[in-house]
Amino acid sequence: MAKNxxxxxxxxxxxxxxxxxxxDFQVLASYGHVRDLKPKEGAVDTExxxxxxxxxxxxxxxxxxxxxxxxKLADDIYLxxxxxxxxxxxxxxxxxxxxxxxxxxxKRMHRVVFSEITPKAIKAAVAAPRQLSHDLVDAQQxxxxxxxxxGFNLSPVLWRKVQRGLxxxxxxxxxxxxxxxxxxxxxxxKAREYWTIEAQLKHAEGDFTARLSRLNGxxxxxxxxxxxxxxxxxxxxxxxxxxxxxxxxxxxxxERKRRPAAPFTTSTLQQEAARKLGFTTSRTMKVAQxxxxxxxxxxxxxxxxxxxxxxxxxxxxxxxxxxxxQLIARDFGGHALPDAPQVYxxxxxxxxxxxxxxxxxxxxxxxxxxxxxxxxxxxKLYELIWKRTVACQMIHATLNTVSxxxxxxxxxxxxxxxxxxxxxxxxxxxxxxxxEGSDQKKADDDDEGRRLxxxxxxxxxxxxxxxxxxxxTEPPPRYSEASLVKALEEHGIGRPSTYASIIQVxxxxxxxxxxxxxxxxxxxxxxxxxxxxxxxxxxxDYDFTAKMEDELDAVSRGEEAWVPLMERFWLPFxxxxxxxxxSVDRNEATGARELGSDPKTGKPVSVRLGRFGPYAAxxxxxxxxKPTFASLRPGQSMHTLTLAEALELFKLPRQLGVAENxxxxxVGVGRFGPFVKQGSTYAxxxxxxxxxxxxxxxALQIVREKQEMLANRLILDFGxxxxxxxxxxxxxxxxxxxxxxxxxxxxxxxxxxxxxLELLAAAPVRKGRFGKKGATKKAAAKKAAPVKKVAVKxxxxxxxxxxxxxxxxxxxxxxxxxxxxxxxxxxxxxEA
Numbered sequence: 023m024a025k026n027x028x029x030x031x032x033x034x035x036x037x038x039x040x041x042x043x044x045x046d047f048q049v050l051a052s053y054g055h056v057r058d059l060k061p062k063e064g065a066v067d068t069e070x071x072x073x074x075x076x077x078x079x080x081x082x083x084x085x086x087x088x089x090x091x092x093x094k095l096a097d098d099i100y101l102x103x104x105x106x107x108x109x110x111x112x113x114x115x116x117x118x119x120x121x122x123x124x125x126x127x128x129k130r131m132h133r134v135v136f137s138e139i140t141p142k143a144i145k146a147a148v149a150a151p152r153q154l155s156h157d158l159v160d161a162q163q164x165x166x167x168x169x170x171x172x173g174f175n176l177s178p179v180l181w182r183k184v185q186r187g188l189x190x191x192x193x194x195x196x197x198x199x200x201x202x203x204x205x206x207x208x209x210x211x212k213a214r215e216y217w218t219i220e221a222q223l224k225h226a227e228g229d230f231t232a233r234l235s236r237l238n239g240x241x242x243x244x245x246x247x248x249x250x251x252x253x254x255x256x257x258x259x260x261x262x263x264x265x266x267x268x269x270x271x272x273x274x275x276x277e278r279k280r281r282p283a284a285p286f287t288t289s290t291l292q293q294e295a296a297r298k299l300g301f302t303t304s305r306t307m308k309v310a311q312x313x314x315x316x317x318x319x320x321x322x323x324x325x326x327x328x329x330x331x332x333x334x335x336x337x338x339x340x341x342x343x344x345x346x347x348q349l350i351a352r353d354f355g356g357h358a359l360p361d362a363p364q365v366y367x368x369x370x371x372x373x374x375x376x377x378x379x380x381x382x383x384x385x386x387x388x389x390x391x392x393x394x395x396x397x398x399x400x401x402k403l404y405e406l407i408w409k410r411t412v413a414c415q416m417i418h419a420t421l422n423t424v425s426x427x428x429x430x431x432x433x434x435x436x437x438x439x440x441x442x443x444x445x446x447x448x449x450x451x452x453x454x455x456x457x458e459g460s461d462q463k464k465a466d467d468d469d470e471g472r473r474l475x476x477x478x479x480x481x482x483x484x485x486x487x488x489x490x491x492x493x494x495t496e497p498p499p500r501y502s503e504a505s506l507v508k509a510l511e512e513h514g515i516g517r518p519s520t521y522a523s524i525i526q527v528x529x530x531x532x533x534x535x536x537x538x539x540x541x542x543x544x545x546x547x548x549x550x551x552x553x554x555x556x557x558x559x560x561x562x563d564y565d566f567t568a569k570m571e572d573e574l575d576a577v578s579r580g581e582e583a584w585v586p587l588m589e590r591f592w593l594p595f596x597x598x599x600x601x602x603x604x605s606v607d608r609n610e611a612t613g614a615r616e617l618g619s620d621p622k623t624g625k626p627v628s629v630r631l632g633r634f635g636p637y638a639a640x641x642x643x644x645x646x647x648k649p650t651f652a653s654l655r656p657g658q659s660m661h662t663l664t665l666a667e668a669l670e671l672f673k674l675p676r677q678l679g680v681a682e683n684x685x686x687x688x689v690g691v692g693r694f695g696p697f698v699k700q701g702s703t704y705a706x707x708x709x710x711x712x713x714x715x716x717x718x719x720x721a722l723q724i725v726r727e728k729q730e731m732l733a734n735r736l737i738l739d740f741g742x743x744x745x746x747x748x749x750x751x752x753x754x755x756x757x758x759x760x761x762x763x764x765x766x767x768x769x770x771x772x773x774x775x776x777x778x779l780e781l782l783a784a785a786p787v788r789k790g791r792f793g794k795k796g797a798t799k800k801a802a803a804k805k806a807a808p809v810k811k812v813a814v815k816x817x818x819x820x821x822x823x824x825x826x827x828x829x830x831x832x833x834x835x836x837x838x839x840x841x842x843x844x845x846x847x848x849x850x851x852x853e854a
Contacts, residue, residue: 027096028134028148029089029116031103035139038316038324039102042141043148048092052103053085057115059170066167068596072588074167078119086119093120098130100148105135105377106332107578108519110155111162117154137333138383139316139326161578164587168192168570171592175599176558182603183611184549185631193516194527195554196567200509201501201534202543202551209662211497216245217253218493219260221268221428221440222486227475229486232268232428232440234260239436253490260488263433267482268440271429279418282452284336284366285379285411288518289511291331294410296504297459299402300539303503303522307331309399310380313407319387319395326383327392328407332519335377336366338414342381346415349385354454360417381411413456420449424474428483444474500540514568545636545660549613557602557611561595618665625649627668629660634693636660638668653691670714679718687721689713700725740775744782755781 026047030036033051040049057076059065067073078086093099099120101113113133120126132151136143169192176190219234234242237256247253286294291310295301301309310331316324338346343363350358366379382404389405396404428440447453477483501509507521516524528534533547543551554562561567570591576582612631617638620627625641636659641649652671654660675690678698685701696713697704698721705728707713711720737753738746744757746764753770755762755778762778762785764770 025097026100027089027092027098028100028102029113031109031112032311032315034312034315034324035326038139038326039144041323042144048096050089050092051085052089052112052116053082055079055112055115056082056086056119059166063174066170068171068592071585072167072592074163076115076118086116089116090120090123090125093125093129096129098132099126100132100134100151101154102134102136102147104332105137105330106519107158107162107165108332109135110158111166114154114156114159137378138329139314140383143383157580158578160584161574164577164584165574167588168591171595172561175596176554176561179599179603179606180550180553183606183608184553185546185612185633188546188550189531190550190554191524191527192561192570193520193567194524194531195551195562196513196515196564197506197510197524198528198533198543198547198551199555199562200506200513200564201528201541202548204498204500205543205548208497208500213494213496214245215248216493216495217247217250218491219247219253219257220489220491221260221264222489223268223442224484224486225475225477230442230444230472230474232426232442234438235427235441236429236437236439237433237435238438242438247490250490250492253492257488257490259434260430260438261485263430263438264485264488267485268428268430270426270477270479270481270483271439272425272427273477273479274425274427276423276425277448278421278423280421280451280453281418282364282413282416282456283410283458285338285381285414286407287334287336287368287379288332289334289507289521291380291407292507292521293504294406294459295403296502296507298406301399301403302525303507304526305399306403307522309403313400313404317392317395317400319392325387327387327404329378329381329383331380333377333380334368334518336368336379337377338363338366338381338411339378342378342385343415346385346412350412350416354416358416358451358454360415364415366414379411380407382408385412409456410458413452416452416455417449419447419451419453422446422448426474426477442474444472446473500537500542502540506541513564514571515564517571545613545631548659548661549611549631552613553606553611557606558598560598613661615660615663617663617668620669627665629654629663629668631660638663638671640672674713676713678716678721681722681725687718687725689716689721698724703729737770738773738778740778742775744775744778746770746773746778757782760785760787 026043028039028043028047028049029052030039030049031052031054033053036049036051040047043049056078058079060075060077065075067075101116103109103112103116110133117126117131131154132148133154134147134151136147172192173189177188180188180190219237221232221234223230223232236242237246247256284290288307292303292306295306296303299306310328313328314326314331316326319325347359347363385408387408389401389408392404393401423443423445425441425443428442430438430440499505503525506525510516510521510524528541528547529536531547532544533550534541534543536542551562573582573587577584577587609630614628614630616626616628618627619625620640623640625645627638627640628642629636629638636654638652638654639649641647643649650672652668652674654663654671658667675688678687678689681687681700683701687698687700689696689698689707691697691713694706696707696711698707698716699705700722703725705724707716707724711724735748736745737748744755746753746755753764755764755773760782762781764773764781768777
């Protein structure tokens with residue numbers, strides 16, 4: 023048995039490291055976090071120094087047991103989890119578990135860290151271990167406790183005031199506020215008209231254009247011409263003064279240098295991968311994790327190809343720089359090397375400079391040499407990292423910008439001029455390898471790469487035409503993944519390791535969704551953000567959130583104690599939660615609005631947020647007659663809906679006519695979307711069908727398709743609830759509670775009742791998002807059910823699963839629905 027036990031986080035990393043350390047070491051994986059706070063109220067004891075009650079994460083119990091078993095037989099235990107505070111905390115949790123089990127006596131515990139998985143780095147780390155950093159552990163514990171307390175105390179307020187099942191997070195809420203405020207900016211934006219004027223010039227070396235830069239004796243500004251009449255008058259005056267030509271009045275040439283971008287940090291990698299590869303932040307981090315932990319390179323076995331991917335440092339180690347300079351000289355020539363290595367200053371004030379930027383573990387692993395061993399995503403991301411790293415140590419690019427002025431003297435209203443610019447590359451330098459992307463087009467982008475003809479002062483250039491073009495100002499763009507990450511970083515919200523999870527949580531909660539790869543808030547997301555911004559302003563304030571991150575970083579550096587930090591946060595926060603729970607009106611919290619009066623009845627028309635989403639209402643609950651309700655159409659928002667749009671919604675349900683058998687046919691919108699109904703048959707409309715315009719023939723066709731599907735769905739029915747059905751992915755067996763696959767070699771029509779019961783008994787219990795859906799009832803105790811009822815049962819089962827709280831095993835009790843104040847919802851634990 024190996025005398026040394028080394029513990030890492032992932033099995034892929036364990037596999038790669040195992041071959042470097044030899045038979046004296048056993049390398050095991052913890053499979054990520056091993057412990058977390060107990061998912062119940064009181065797991066952070068605010069009355070006794072914020073003591074935290076942990077338990078082993080259920081899915082990782084077997085891995086913890088394997089580590090404990092190996093630790094019992096080892097002499098030395100090396101904790102080699104990731105080098106950030108999250109990794110430090112995992113190492114601490116493992117050591118605490120081993121202590122609790124009495125497995126550390128007589129053992130030597132070591133903490134080892136490395137930023138790359140290479141033989142040299144691993145052996146050096148093992149040879150120079152250190153002790154656990156309790157400052158880093160305290161910072162991570164404080165972060166986890168803060169997230170827990172916010173989640174367990176703020177989420178119930180949202181449940182009561184906005185909608186059940188919602189959650190708030192310490193970092194996700196300011197991020198949501200960013201997206202919502204940008205949406206409000208867009209809605210409030212008023213487009214302004216403006217006109218530009220451009221001269222189209224002909225030259226023997228090539229035609230080109232020049233923009234109007236001076237008009238009426240002064241610099242031409244964006245809003246100097248704001249309507250067609252003004253623009254056409256200016257165009258006519260300019261054409262008249264030009265007499266078919268423009269004279270060169272000035273030629274300027276300016277050489278400038280462009281430095282390469284710094285090597286990647288986590289956020290800049292996420293931004294560039296989003297811009298250039300179309301990767302989401304979570305996809306980028308998943309692919310980078312695989313490249314870091316090791317990829318099988320033929321006879322070499324598993325090799326870690328990049329350094330640790332969670333960093334905000336732009337530093338490169340001396341060995342890495344030396345290797346990069348060697349590669350550049352070999353592949354691009356000595357002229358591509360600057361006299362001294364390029365040094366980049368890290369922008370983040372809390373960056374851990376001992377860490378390196380994200381770089382290849384060896385620049386000699388060129389993208390071409392490893393491409394055959396990588397999947398498509400890995401190949402693309404590795405090439406991006408390799409090129410950026412190589413480029414950062416290359417010589418600057420030298421560019422030449424030429425500007426040519428064409429002055430006009432005899433123009434009505436005063437002198438005028440046009441300007442043409444072009445930029446050419448004299449020496450590409452690093453641009454031969456890599457150029458950084460951007461989120462928005464810059465003013466001089468059109469000039470990049472444009473070469474102007476050679477011209478001299480006094481030269482007359484034939485004028486083909488002068489064009490006046492209409493434009494309108496555009497609202498600020500919605501955030502893309504890249505620009506949101508950049509904004510979060512600039513505001514100091516979150517840390518590199520949390521950006522992907524922040525974005526993922528906002529999408530999972532359906533607070534935001536992607537529209538043309540840009541984030542748009544849902545009505546629920548807007549209601550949550552507006553409620554928190556109005557009533558918990560301090561806790562979604564960008565500066566407050568950034569200051570909290572700074573204080574947590576101070577804890578990690580040993581400059582501040584974590585318990586006083588928690589006390590300063592907790593006391594005013596709890597007081598505000600208690601106050602707002604009692605004082606806030608629910609209608610105000612959800613963003614309910616009265617739009618006006620219904621012309622037919624005179625009753626108020628309002629828009630509100632209900633249990634299943636936004637809806638419009640005519641009348642109130644206090645009226646003698648019950649109010650009428652209508653769901654909003656796809657794309658409509660309760661925050662922008664007008665009275666006219668709301669009244670249109672009440673045109674449903676619509677009677678379309680009568681089918682051949684005498685059944686009435688109508689169309690409406692229900693809880694699950696628009697539908698058509700013929701007699702007792704309901705059928706959902708297709709995405710391309712509009713319930714407000716659909717006609718009888720199309721509605722009948724949809725019903726026929728539904729009836730054919732139902733008729734073809736039933737293969738066998740044994741009369742006791744057990745059926746063989748055709749499903750989306752082929753035939754299957756069901757008893758209404760449990761489904762079973764049919765063996766490939768088995769013909770579904772030939773199955774016997776006994777075979778079906780055996781297959782159902784052997785099938786695993788279906789699991790929902792929050793655990794088991796409920797105990798499976800015995801098929802024999804069931805009554806016969808028609809095909810349509812099976813479908814209803816399945817839907818009902820899904821509904822009940824969706825209603826379950828995420829508080830794991832305790833949440834299924836009926837009392838939870840009655841005592842929301844006593845039973846807290848799950849904390850938002852995604853932010854580390």
